[in-house]
Amino acid sequence: MGKTKTLTGALLTVTMLTVAGCGGGGGTPGETAAAPTDPGGVSGEIKVLTHRTDLVQNGAMKRYTAEFNKIYPRVKVTFEGITDYEGEVKIRMNTKAYGDVLMIPAVVAKNDYPKFFAPLGTKAELSRLYRFSDKTEVGGKVYGIAQFGTANGFVHNKALWKKAGVTQWPKTPQEFTAALETVADKTGAVPYYTNFKDGWPLVQWSSNIGSVTCDAKATDKLSGPVSPWKAGGELHTIDALLHDIVKRGLSEKDPSTTNWETSKNLLGKGKIGAMMLGSWAITQMREAAQEAGGSPDDIGFLPFPAQRDGKFCATLVSDYQQAVSIHSGNKPAARAWIDWFTGKSGYPATEGAVPALKSAPMPATLKEFVDNDVTFVERSEAETGTVNAIDNAAELGLNKPDYRQKLIDIARGAQQGTLQDYFDDLDKRWNEAARTAGS
Structure with a gap:
């Protein structure tokens, strides 16, 4: 998987549950992990838990630490890369031993953050500096700072599309499917690849909520019996x-045999036209294109095919949020690491990701979006807790692959039913759950 671990937080932005049996507590309630003002006065050792096992193994984290130590020479940083990050850290959080700095596991309910993490400052203070600060805000205090964010869209092989004569971005879903049909007719390539078997890429479609109507509060508006799949609704547009x-035969013939690693090479070679993914994937696809004998410039990024007032929009979602354990005995050093890694390490740019620091420029990977005035919409997380509760009670899984796998099976005739019947059922289940879980 390697670099695919970078996307985990983005995929799990709205899948927070309660940690069963986690007691939390034990730290000093409300003690802020304040940003230190004197680097020379910060000392001690901190442990950083990370899902990026690849960066620990290849020495990248050591190189980051060496740069950090040029500013904070008296701080010793050690890393622990954890393969099953979500599963293992969830268990550790039943104790006090879950590092000094960690990525907030998606399993921790937002309202429980004060039990496990030290506040980093007020929302008023941190929202001026960082994107995505409302994702971890509880009671006016912020408990995590994003490593980076990601924009959503379609990674596509521009060279292949150009060969088919498609050079303009589709502005509507109908124009998008027409473009895929042209790619199929003119090149013989598979126009779109679902990554059905791996499953998690199907979750990326949910990250378009907000892109269709250019509404930062689009996800918040799901927090009630609102029939999300009704005609005109964002999820109706996305899933249709x-x-x-x-249904039109514009994807791979047998979805049950898809393979994520293989798909990167196929897109790079021009055997696949497009895939719905976050902007984190652009770098990987460009590397695959080069390895296949093509050019990194063959790979482009398309916004979701919908416009508002003549402009495209792209939702920005947060990756994993970095937090300081409430039990940390060295909160100043832990906070120093988070601030440095977020704002000065160059990590977001290396990953081709959207920087959490508002003053930093957009990455080169999103140059096409910037040059074409795509509006970036930072998704509000104000009602995430309620939306999660409804989603869980309805047993749908907006950020799980299952319901879209069924959608695909209906489309290809592997399951009985019509699209409208399926949408009606989804709306019914959502609304019934909203009347109880969301109240």
Whole structure:
């Protein structure tokens, strides 16, 4: 998987549950992990838990630490890369031993953050500096700072599309499927690849909520019996497009045999036209294109095919949020690491990701979006807790692959039913759950 671990937080932005049996507590309640003002006065040792096992193993984290120590020479940083990050850290959080700095596991309910993490400052203070600060805000205090964010769209092989004569970005779902049909007719390539078997890429479609209407509060507006899949709704537009792609035979013939690692090479070679992914994937696809004998410039990024007032929009979502354990005995050093890694390490730019620091420029990977005035919409997380509760009670899984796998099976005739019947059922389950879980 390697670099694919970078996307985990983005995929799990709205899948927070309660940690069963986690007691939390034990630290000093409300003690702020304040940003130190004198680097020379910060000392001691901290442990950083990370899901990026690849960066620990290849020495990248050591190189980051060497740069950090040029500013904070008296701080010793050690890393622990954890393969099953979510599963293992969830267990550790039943104790006090879960590092000094950690990525907030998605399993921790937002309202429980004060039990486990030290506040980093007020929302008023940190929202001026960082994107995504409302994702970890509880009671006016912020408990995590994002490593980076990601924009959503379609990674596509521009060279292949150009060969088919498609050079303009599709502005509507109908134009998008027409473009895929042209790619199929003119090149013989598979126009779209679902990554059905691996599953998690299907979750990326949910990250388009907000892109369709250019509404930062689009996810918040799901917090009630609102029939999300009704005609004109964002999820109706998003999921109908996926359904139509498959129903028209514009995706791989046998979804049950897809393979993520293989798909990167196929897209790089021009055997696949496009895939719905976050902007984190652009770098990987460009590397795959080069390895396949092509050019990194063959790979482009398309916004979701919808416009508002003549402009495209792209939702920005947060990756994992970095937090300081409430039990840390060295909160100044832990906070120093988070601030440095977020704002001065160059890590977001290396990953081709959207920087959490508002003053930093957008990455080169999003140059096409910037040059074409795509509006970046930072998704509000104000009602995430309620939306999660409804989603869980309805047993749908907006950020799980299952319901879209069924959508694809309906589209290809592997399951009985119509798209409208499926949407009606989803709305019914959502609304019934909203009347109880969301109240």
